[in-house]
Amino acid sequence: MKIEVLTTFPEMFSGVLSASILGRAVQQGLLDITLTDIRDYSLLKHKNTDDYPFGGGAGMVMLAQPVVDAMAAAASRLPRGRRIFLGPRGRRLTTALARELAGEEALILLCGHYEGVDQRALDTCIDEEISIGDYILTGGELPAMVLIDCVARFIPGVLGSAESPEEESFSDGLLEYPQYTRPRDFQGLTVPETLLSGDHARIQAWRRKESLRATLRFRPDLLSHASLSRKDLELLEALRREEASSSDEEGGPSCFSES
Numbered sequence: 001m002k003i004e005v006l007t008t009f010p011e012m013f014s015g016v017l018s019a020s021i022l023g024r025a026v027q028q029g030l031l032d033i034t035l036t037d038i039r040d041y042s043l044l045k046h047k048n049t050d051d052y053p054f055g056g057g058a059g060m061v062m063l064a065q066p067v068v069d070a071m072a073a074a075a076s077r078l079p080r081g082r083r084i085f086l087g088p089r090g091r092r093l094t095t096a097l098a099r100e101l102a103g104e105e106a107l108i109l110l111c112g113h114y115e116g117v118d119q120r121a122l123d124t125c126i127d128e129e130i131s132i133g134d135y136i137l138t139g140g141e142l143p144a145m146v147l148i149d150c151v152a153r154f155i156p157g158v159l160g161s162a163e164s165p166e167e168e169s170f171s172d173g174l175l176e177y178p179q180y181t182r183p184r185d186f187q188g189l190t191v192p193e194t195l196l197s198g199d200h201a202r203i204q205a206w207r208r209k210e211s212l213r214a215t216l217r218f219r220p221d222l223l224s225h226a227s228l229s230r231k232d233l234e235l236l237e238a239l240r241r242e243e244a245s246s247s248d249e250e251g252g253p254s255c256f257s258e259s
């Protein structure tokens with residue numbers, strides 16, 4: 001997938017795009033990411049990209065001219081690219097949206113800074129606005145990186161063949177089950193016996209139950225949209241009783257010494 005990012009802070013992306021799974025995806029050519037500095041398109045003599053807001057008020061507004069010209073240049077390179085602005089008024093980024101975006105051949109991501117971008121630039125050169133959540137950040141760069149990471153996981157080959165983006169939390173509408181690795185005994189804390197049994201069917205059943213338990217405990221709101229079998233609903237009924245009677249018990253073990 002080709003992605004062009006329009007930003008006044010291209011240097012913010014270097015670590016994220018060179019490390020770990022995204023770094024490997026870039027190296028393998030699965031992700032082809034171009035960083036375009038909006039400042040390079042400013043026609044002002046000091047290459048400004050922002051100015052004071054008409055009507056007054058705090059902060060600065062990004063100028064339409066460098067944004068529109070940077071977008072025109074990007075769109076000429078990626079004429080089929082979906083033109084996305086990262087902003088707090090946008091459609092919420094979810095697993096479903098990330099999966100949809102991963103099916104595109106190209107994306108153009110516009111990162112705003114300051115108090116926003118001149119509305120005329122947004123009206124003329126953006127297909128859609130996407131938000132990563134209900135909070136304000138100093139710029140759209142972190143949201144763009146979050147979107148790239150989230151979308152990349154659905155591009156075939158980005159995750160190792162052993163991992164599947166569909167096995168993670170939220171893909172089936174439930175939270176993930178707890179995971180354990182070596183050693184079997186860590187400071188007296190042991191791994192659930194089922195996971196050592198080698199009985200694949202038993203392990204699957206345990207994991208499903210623990211996914212349901214985690215979702216019921218931490219994100220019960222997700223249960224109304226999850227696809228649940230008859231067996232799941234039975235398990236949930238049992239878990240509701242279990243959780244209700246255990247909620248007044250002492251908490252689990254702590255990694256800090258009890259004094």
Ligand code: 4G3
Pocket residue numbers: 086087088112113114115116117130131132133134135136137138139140143
């Ligand atoms: C536009 C996106 C851009 C208006 C961007 C602030 C949060 C998100 C910005 C504005 C951002 C988000 C830049 N902050 N929730 N900051 O995805 O008020």
